[in-house]
Amino acid sequence: MKSTEETLEELGWNAFFSEQVSPDEALLCHPVRVMAVHRGKIAVAGLGPQRFITPYIPGALPTDDHPTVGDWVLVDGATVQPVRVLQRMNLFKRRSPADPRRDQMIAANVDTVFIVASCNQDFSVARLERYLVLTREVGVDPVVVLTKSDLTDTPETFAAAARAIEPGLLVQTVNGRDPADVAGLAAWCGPGKTVAFLGSSGVGKSTLVNSLRGSDSIATQAVRAHDSTGRHTTTVREMHRLDHGGWLLDLPGMRELQLSDAATGIAEVFDDFALAAQDCKFSDCSHGVEPGCAVRAAIEAGTLTSERFARWRRLEAEETANSAKLTKRRSR
Numbered sequence: 001m002k003s004t005e006e007t008l009e010e011l012g013w014n015a016f017f018s019e020q021v022s023p024d025e026a027l028l029c030h031p032v033r034v035m036a037v038h039r040g041k042i043a044v045a046g047l048g049p050q051r052f053i054t055p056y057i058p059g060a061l062p063t064d065d066h067p068t069v070g071d072w073v074l075v076d077g078a079t080v081q082p083v084r085v086l087q088r089m090n091l092f093k094r095r096s097p098a099d100p101r102r103d104q105m106i107a108a109n110v111d112t113v114f115i116v117a118s119c120n121q122d123f124s125v126a127r128l129e130r131y132l133v134l135t136r137e138v139g140v141d142p143v144v145v146l147t148k149s150d151l152t153d154t155p156e157t158f159a160a161a162a163r164a165i166e167p168g169l170l171v172q173t174v175n176g177r178d179p180a181d182v183a184g185l186a187a188w189c190g191p192g193k194t195v196a197f198l199g200s201s202g203v204g205k206s207t208l209v210n211s212l213r214g215s216d217s218i219a220t221q222a223v224r225a226h227d228s229t230g231r232h233t234t235t236v237r238e239m240h241r242l243d244h245g246g247w248l249l250d251l252p253g254m255r256e257l258q259l260s261d262a263a264t265g266i267a268e269v270f271d272d273f274a275l276a277a278q279d280c281k282f283s284d285c286s287h288g289v290e291p292g293c294a295v296r297a298a299i300e301a302g303t304l305t306s307e308r309f310a311r312w313r314r315l316e317a318e319e320t321a322n323s324a325k326l327t328k329r330r331s332r
């Protein structure tokens with residue numbers, strides 16, 4: 001199949017990764033990208049046709065990095081066994097539903113997250129902010145994609161509301177069903193680029209993905225890697241090829257939007273409030289009735305809005321409660 005012989009660059013290889021490989025290692029090892037994670041094996045690309053190898057790294061501790069989808073892994077040139085996982089640009093993970101003391105890796109090395117919402121009554125700034133917090137926490141660049149622009153006369157009103165969340169936030173309105181319109185997202189989906197989608201059910205993620213995958217749609221792509229018996233194997237997580245040369249990474253399990261361990265993300269998305277709070281008289285100011293509260297003063301002066309204040313407080317309260325709950329469960 002044509003999609004199995006990409007160059008390393010087409011797979012996303014760049015200086016961030018190559019700088020991690022010593023000259024000695026380069027003689028003995030070869031970098032490959034993890035395209036899919038199955039039970040007990042991973043599909044890798046970058047060394048001839050895509051193939052399955054073992055995910056187990058000889059001598060690695062349970063706490064060491066283990067390969068997840070999107071990872072770059074050095075494999076031994078002779079045995080094709082993994083030697084080590086290269087440091088990641090970023091990692092999506094969540095608390096394991098089975099054991100909250102452990103993290104479950106979802107996907108690594110994403111260049112852009114498309115935060116998808118639709119131009120209709122489901123549009124919610126609060127929800128966009130939550131996805132932004134998550135994206136900022138992981139350290140990936142977001143692009144807000146507002147779908148169903150064909151169903152409203154005023155897509156710009158929705159776009160303006162989204163842009164108001166953060167100075168410089170990239171916002172695109174599209175008719176997800178129209179491939180020509182979706183081509184406006186091509187800049188983030190070119191060769192070597194990896195994108196992921198976040199957004200609530202029904203906003204049009206699958207529609208967008210299908211338009212971006214063009215000829216290589218879900219029906220035609222499927223998983224072409226077979227195991228040794230020739231049977232089709234069930235894929236747990238995989239990268240999908242996009243028409244413009246890039247890659248799509250699924251983020252299953254990142255949609256519940258339970259915020260925990262997200263303090264950094266919240267402070268980034270609400271940096272206007274975090275900044276104002278630094279001038280409060282008390283360092284533990286609750287921005288309620290305390291004297292010398294700079295946040296309330298800014299709201300009264302009209303430089304910050306009370307609506308955004310309420311959303312910020314809600315996210316902070318949720319994050320504090322969830323993180324405390326998890327810490328308690330972890331310490332059991």
Ligand SMILES: Nc1nc2c(ncn2[C@@H]2O[C@H](COP(=O)(O)OP(=O)(O)OP(=O)(O)O)[C@@H](O)[C@H]2O)c(=O)[nH]1
Binds near residue numbers: 147199203206208
């Ligand atoms: N008119 C119009 N309809 C759209 C657009 N994008 C999606 N739809 C429709 O909206 C419905 C939901 O779209 P999906 O792509 O299934 O939504 P999703 O986000 O993948 O939903 P989940 O799979 O539940 O997460 C479908 O009927 C689509 O045809 C758009 O830009 N314009």
Ligand SMILES: [Zn+2]
Binds near residue numbers: 281292293295
């Ligand atoms: Zn205050």
